[in-house]
Amino acid sequence: MFATGVTIVTMRAKSGQLIGLTANSFNSVSLEPPLVLWSLARKAASLVAMCETSHYAINVLTAEQQALAEQFARRDIDRWAGVDYTIGASGAPLLTNVAATFECFNRSRYEEGDHVIFVGQVEHCTHHSETSPLLYHGGRFFTEHLLGDAAVADEKHTSR
Ligand SMILES: Cc1cc2nc3c(=O)[nH]c(=O)nc-3n(C[C@H](O)[C@H](O)[C@H](O)COP(=O)(O)O)c2cc1C
Numbered sequence: 001m002f003a004t005g006v007t008i009v010t011m012r013a014k015s016g017q018l019i020g021l022t023a024n025s026f027n028s029v030s031l032e033p034p035l036v037l038w039s040l041a042r043k044a045a046s047l048v049a050m051c052e053t054s055h056y057a058i059n060v061l062t063a064e065q066q067a068l069a070e071q072f073a074r075r076d077i078d079r080w081a082g083v084d085y086t087i088g089a090s091g092a093p094l095l096t097n098v099a100a101t102f103e104c105f106n107r108s109r110y111e112e113g114d115h116v117i118f119v120g121q122v123e124h125c126t127h128h129s130e131t132s133p134l135l136y137h138g139g140r141f142f143t144e145h146l147l148g149d150a151a152v153a154d155e156k157h158t159s160r
Helices: 047-052 063-071 148-159
Strands: 007-012 018-023 027-030 035-041 055-060 085-087 093-095 100-112 115-127 135-137 140-142
Touching (some): 018 035, 035 047, 035 100, 047 115, 055 093, 055 115
Antiparallel strands (some): 007 018, 007 055, 027 035, 035 115, 055 100, 085 093, 100 115, 135 140
């Protein structure tokens, strides 16, 4: 019942292999220093690479990227086939046309239950404020709509 955004966490493994997986456990932790967290299932194939990497990127998806979210949660495919990306300052792949990107130093991790919580220190970030977010709620994908006075004001603004 808790609505979240949707991200794809990306990194380049020691072997050079590109790693990426869909995660909605992303959240903010601290402004000074800038810290974020997300959690990864212990059984995930990317756990070893995630523990070894010094840096990773968190790519916040837009409403147009549901297919990408599904692609990076599947096991039986090449997740990177047909995916546009650039390489960030830290060496992690950055997906193009996302709502926001956080390039993180892999600062600390906490093993809790069947997940591992990763805390990342944000070294670079970018965002595109005109995009609509991809949201996840009750196992389904959504995007946002404004409520109350803000919706009325927005309607007046766009119909002008
Ligand atoms: C919307 C959505 C959110 C997800 N969030 C997480 C998450 O926060 N942590 C996690 O471990 N798996 C999450 N998953 C599942 C992983 O994306 C999926 O298990 C993936 O296959 C793991 O990749 P790996 O086994 O290659 O590491 C999520 C899947 C979806 C569709």
